[in-house]
Amino acid sequence: MDNLLLMMAPLFSSKLLLVLFFGTLFGLILGVLPGLGPTTGGALILPFTMTLDPLSAIVLLTSIYCAGTYGGAITAVLINTPGTPAAAATCLDGYPLAQKGEAGRALGMATVSSTVGGIFSVIILVFFAPILAQLAYEFGQPEYFALAIFGLTMLASIGEGSPIKNLIAGAFGILISTVGKDFMTSIDRFTFGINELTEGIGFIPVVVGLFAMSEMLTQSTLINQVFNRIALKAIKLPSKDDYKKTWKTILRSSGIGSFIGVLPAEGGTVASLIGYSEAKRFSKKSEEFGKGSIEGIAGAEAANNAATGGAMVPTLALGIPGSATTAVILTGLIIHGVRPGPDLFREQPDFLYGIFGAMLIANVLFFIFGFFGAKIFARITLVPNKILWPMIFAVSVCGTYSLNQSIIDVWIMLFFGVLGFFMRRYGFSVVPVIIGLILGELVEGTLRQSLVIFDGNWLMFFTRPIALTFFILSLIALAFPLIRSKKFKK
């Protein structure tokens, strides 16, 4: 009961409500704009959160996360281009339905299923995050090392694209985290005599580079592309018949999305693809999928928004991000001096339940904004790239510079922009780099401290039951793509 009251706290704070309002609005705009999204937006707004108290800062970031994930559906339905990668599966049926003159119905279903998925996942978050945090009391350095390894292998195995490429990207992310002074011995590593690198490579330049700048380069290759925009008259709430057809799909996808979200992977992107394919598998009219099936939209959208709450579970309970955007939120927590983990649940329940409550309200808010304002948000996509991207460049440069007031950070951002473009071109996902970068210090730190505890004996890792379990799970995770491809060949 106390926790429920704590969750409702944002409703009684005009400041938090204002932050939620702005965050949801900003998240929706980011979600609608193809190429941008909650990860880039969160990274760019991170410096501004320094002017806020920790709760308001995290509420702002989480509301951007929830609304941004939904916003991608508007573009997916109307111009057949996912506003965010998580909305890719929504295009498959959203756009064909819009082509049939039912854009309002498609967006109505996307809005309702996103909201249900989002709220469902917050409930999961409220129940499971404290349990997971309680379990974390049993974790020592070796267990955290094994957990981080498990996270990275999961990322490789269920993330998009080739698992080996994902592993390389994850290892590269960890390698970036080793740049600078070694935290145990203060010895310089990969600094090449550049003073600014002794502090290491910041998270923001890498995120903005890999997401925003690489997207700018991608857009530079598509300047002659013509989008067929479908006009939207108004969003329609799903009919009784639509509810009857889709309620099971929405619930199933909400469960799938929440579960996938908990695993450190590409959060909503993978969740929506699995949600979509499961919706198709269980559907009585699977032949309609890809031609404008309302169940397809419901399956994809409920899953990707359900992943938001799921991804927050390991982020808050263990300090292990469940997606690229939660990696940004984790950075926000650290910048504001909040250490995620079991102690957070014991010492700052008001803070934590404030975040849960804010996520719940953000899901309701984007429903309202989406329902009444989708037509306006859809118009944002009319801003031509030749105007939009130079503007995004200016904001990205200033945002990256602002955190450390370092011009080197801006150059690092540009370098990662070029690198990110080529990574994506050749099938390397950039998300593992982000997760690797944020987990890097944890992986190396816990490994080295464990070896100190074990007196250099590696085999001692296998004498710890929890660590051993995570190592076995990591092996299974690595073997999973192999088994999947063999099964597929058969």
Add this chain to the structure above:
Amino acid sequence: MKNVQKQKRANKSLPFFVRDEFKVCLVIILTSVVLLITTFTFDIVPPILNRGIQPATFPKALLILIIVMSLLIYYLAIKNPWKIEKKLPKSFYLTILSFFIFVVISKTLDFFLAISALSIFVSYYWGEKRIFYLLLVGIIFPVIVFVFFETILGLRFPPGIITNIYYS
């Protein structure tokens, strides 16, 4: 799907050294080898002070892992070649060039001027020829962003021709 298969078959007929998979793996491996060599230049902690592993050990292990996995990717690509990527258009190279121009101007002349120059350059080459919109993206918007960041975050931008005038 058929198109991808066609592109893959076309890729298989090319000599190995011009294929994307060879070039990509070569770049990764060469970079990793250079970085691996660099790790041998890291200072060594004397045994009496050392607790656990040396600072160079962890990056070394990561780089070896990356090299092994890159070789594995190449081996798999021999059996199942990557599809041929389309040639990059001129606008891409011009955008990359604008990044270089940005770095040079921000280093030598002025940070604001660098943003302004890049914005106008990119916007123009992406097809915007109307003066008002070029001014909007090149001057009006960067000024708004500068003032916004300065006011809200109390940010001080690096000195340069224009920023010096602004601050004076």
